[in-house]
Amino acid sequence: MNLVKQIISGGESQSVVFLRNAADVQNIAQHVVALLNSGGGYIVIGVDENNQIAHLANSRDSAIQLRTQLDEVITPKAYFDVGTDDVDGQTVMMIDVPGGKDLPFVTNDRVYVRQGRHTIAASGNLIQSILQKRVAEVERWERRTSPMLDLDDLDHEEINLTVQSARELLRISIAGASTDKFVILSALGMHVRGQLTNAADVCFGQDPASRNPQIRVRAFSFLTTKGANYQDQATFSGPVSRILELAEAFVLRHTPVTAEFHEDRLQRTDQPLYARYVLREGLVNALAHRDYASFSGGITVEVYPDRVEIWNSGKLPKGWDARKLRTAHPSLPSNPDIAHILYLRGYMERIGRGTLKMIEVSQIEGLPSPKWQADEDGVRLTIFNRLYSKQERQPSLNERQQKLLDTLEVGQAITMADYTLGFASEVSKRQAQRDLGLLVDAGYLVLEGGARTSRYVRVE
Amino acid sequence: MPTSKPILLVSSAVFGYEELLDRLYAILDKLGFEVWMSHKGTLPIDPNISALESCRKAVARCDYFLSIILPRYGSGREGDTEESITHQELREAIRLKKPRWVLAHDHVVFARGLLRSLGFKTAEDRKSLTLKGTPIFDDLRLIDMYELASRNDILLLKDRQGNWVQQFSTDGEVLLFASSQFQRFQEAEAFVKESLGKASRLKKAIKPSSAK
Numbered sequence A: 001m002n003l004v005k006q007i008i009s010g011g012e013s014q015s016v017v018f019l020r021n022a023a024d025v026q027n028i029a030q031h032v033v034a035l036l037n038s039g040g041g042y043i044v045i046g047v048d049e050n051n052q053i054a055h056l057a058n059s060r061d062s063a064i065q066l067r068t069q070l071d072e073v074i075t076p077k078a079y080f081d082v083g084t085d086d087v088d089g090q091t092v093m094m095i096d097v098p099g100g101k102d103l104p105f106v107t108n109d110r111v112y113v114r115q116g117r118h119t120i121a122a123s124g125n126l127i128q129s130i131l132q133k134r135v136a137e138v139e140r141w142e143r144r145t146s147p148m149l150d151l152d153d154l155d156h157e158e159i160n161l162t163v164q165s166a167r168e169l170l171r172i173s174i175a176g177a178s179t180d181k182f183v184i185l186s187a188l189g190m191h192v193r194g195q196l197t198n199a200a201d202v203c204f205g206q207d208p209a210s211r212n213p214q215i216r217v218r219a220f221s222f223l224t225t226k227g228a229n230y231q232d233q234a235t236f237s238g239p240v241s242r243i244l245e246l247a248e249a250f251v252l253r254h255t256p257v258t259a260e261f262h263e264d265r266l267q268r269t270d271q272p273l274y275a276r277y278v279l280r281e282g283l284v285n286a287l288a289h290r291d292y293a294s295f296s297g298g299i300t301v302e303v304y305p306d307r308v309e310i311w312n313s314g315k316l317p318k319g320w321d322a323r324k325l326r327t328a329h330p331s332l333p334s335n336p337d338i339a340h341i342l343y344l345r346g347y348m349e350r351i352g353r354g355t356l357k358m359i360e361v362s363q364i365e366g367l368p369s370p371k372w373q374a375d376e377d378g379v380r381l382t383i384f385n386r387l388y389s390k391q392e393r394q395p396s397l398n399e400r401q402q403k404l405l406d407t408l409e410v411g412q413a414i415t416m417a418d419y420t421l422g423f424a425s426e427v428s429k430r431q432a433q434r435d436l437g438l439l440v441d442a443g444y445l446v447l448e449g450g451a452r453t454s455r456y457v458r459v460e
Numbered sequence B: 001m002p003t004s005k006p007i008l009l010v011s012s013a014v015f016g017y018e019e020l021l022d023r024l025y026a027i028l029d030k031l032g033f034e035v036w037m038s039h040k041g042t043l044p045i046d047p048n049i050s051a052l053e054s055c056r057k058a059v060a061r062c063d064y065f066l067s068i069i070l071p072r073y074g075s076g077r078e079g080d081t082e083e084s085i086t087h088q089e090l091r092e093a094i095r096l097k098k099p100r101w102v103l104a105h106d107h108v109v110f111a112r113g114l115l116r117s118l119g120f121k122t123a124e125d126r127k128s129l130t131l132k133g134t135p136i137f138d139d140l141r142l143i144d145m146y147e148l149a150s151r152n153d154i155l156l157l158k159d160r161q162g163n164w165v166q167q168f169s170t171d172g173e174v175l176l177f178a179s180s181q182f183q184r185f186q187e188a189e190a191f192v193k194e195s196l197g198k199a200s201r202l203k204k205a206i207k208p209s210s211a212k
Helices: A003-010 A025-037 A059-073 A124-136 A156-168 A181-187 A198-204 A240-253 A276-289 A322-326 A336-344 A354-364 A399-407 A416-422 A429-441 B018-030 B051-061 B085-095 B106-117 B141-149 B171-196 B199-206
Strands: A016-019 A040-045 A081-087 A090-098 A110-115 A118-121 A217-222 A230-236 A257-261 A268-272 A299-303 A307-312 A371-374 A379-384 A445-448 A455-458 B007-012 B034-037 B064-069 B100-105 B165-168
Touching (some): A003 A090, A016 A025, A025 A059, A025 A110, A059 A081, A059 A090, A110 A124, A110 B018, A156 A181, A156 A240, A198 A240, A198 A336, A217 A240, A240 A299, A240 A336, A276 A299, A276 A336, A276 A354, A322 A354, A322 A371, A399 A429, A416 A429, A429 A455, B018 B034, B051 B085, B064 B085, B064 B141, B064 B171, B085 B100, B100 B171
Parallel strands (some): B007 B034, B007 B064
Antiparallel strands (some): A110 A118, A257 A268, A299 A307, A307 A379
16 A cells, blocks of 8 residues: 555544645645644645545646745744645545644734644744753754855856756746755755855765764675674765765666566576665655764765665654654654755655655565664665575464465554464464564564554564 | 734844754744844845944934844944944944844854953953954954943943843844743733723722732
8 A cells, every 4th residue: 555545544644644636825824833733744745534535636737836835834844745646546645744843833913733534723822932952953954054155165067067957857946046055055044144054965965074074984895694893885975966966876787687587588688686775765855854963973985795884874754763764754854954856856756755765665676675674873774685585584474474464465454462363373372463563573464553553564 | 014013123144043043033923013124134224324324313212122143243334434333323222222132143252252261351452463363253343342242341340231232152042042032021011001091990000018
């Protein structure tokens, strides 16, 4: 089941809003602001009060227009995505809204928040509690101004490419037709209070490492799967898009192409070892979510014969663990200004959907699903290639577990009671629990919800 | 159309701080004030007089005055010798003894401290200096504004009143200060207004705890 279908089937909630059409822009802006102020979520346009999809005509053009209109009425500059999705042949418009960082966001001279299934104007007390929480937080590194940074230190071609790409991808028309770099950077939230920010340096700096050495990315290529000796290593710096291209090229340079011969054909078929999308998304996520404030942190890319490991010094949002990344989740980018540039450059397809798409693409390509691990120090992503041993990745499943996996589609969920009734009626309750626990450990299922509402969601 | 809401005039430079002012307006409006802010176009302008005169008149008419001393000195002055509109608004608010709240950016307080330690302690001393303005700090008269707000013209500290200036460095600190101060102020004012209509309730509220 695709993400949008999952969202619609879940109904309206604290993080999901349904609207019948896109006629009232001010009303939509209120919902966007409410989600920005309340941890993020999704607005689905083209769904009626009975959760039924009402097809939207010309929705792609409307989405582009709506994005521009919303930009004009929301303060401060916010990072969100308006696009269209197909669900069973019907088109809906989706606004993916990450949890905002620069709280409170306002529109129409009001602060809005989500309260359960409703969007409301925040009271004075609520605004104050939002502000108290926000002021207690340290201003994020990417938004701090960089007093040493001047327009001459930036790579203007990189800025032009971003504007051009944003226009071509119809993501936004940055600052109208202006070519003034300050106007463009202001529209991107990178020129604030008359000064350039650290994000401007990371995204467009000619030599950002001279001011911020921690932005460098290190890469290693190992000869064995154990990683005892490396055959090559490199360090990349420069604007973020260049780092991304260089890191990706390093991985591909150290990755052979596999060849398959088929009985019915004389020619061999060359297969890349990795799905390019998964590899790029993994690198993009590391660059967007890493902790730039830490001088000892960074990103390390390690290429092994059977896998790539990408480690970054970022942290998952409070209360999240790596399993959350395998389910539909609102986006909470650590560095929204930097993530926005990666999005406008087309390196990031849709906001907050990257991890699910990585799993989906891996399945389509017949590759093992990527694995995320998170701890105090950072987040490690392992992307397996075609050479990864099938024995290692396939846990031995019993008949009941195999039957469940044959029945349950990705995105669908099952409760413990339903599993017992439908698949494990002849074994003890404890054995049934063990079956599901092993499927969770193997990465097929994720446990969601509280004690009474817990359910197992198929994620692979 | 006249309203019964108390009028709060927000006086500050605008360029580069539009997002802060948009959010400040939304918060103060929600707290029940009629907010006069030039950035939002809500400051009454008389087309028959100069912009400066309009601003002075607005200061005279407002109930409360909030000044934000940013690292930008602001516009509206005739040449380099005249004070900016925000500077003159602050001067007028002090002269008229308006209930006022003042915030000053860290850079202004820092620059003052640095110049004092270099021997430039007064506005007169600083006149000998020429500053090539940058977005970090664009005019030495920002320090004059800070000293005016903290009533450095009154020599004895014990005689200074209304001289509190809240230092800030982030937009969030401005918004929190404003929402905290004006929410409490609104609550107190609402209580007094309600109680004035009920003399017995007011008497009870202000009766010393020892009295029976």
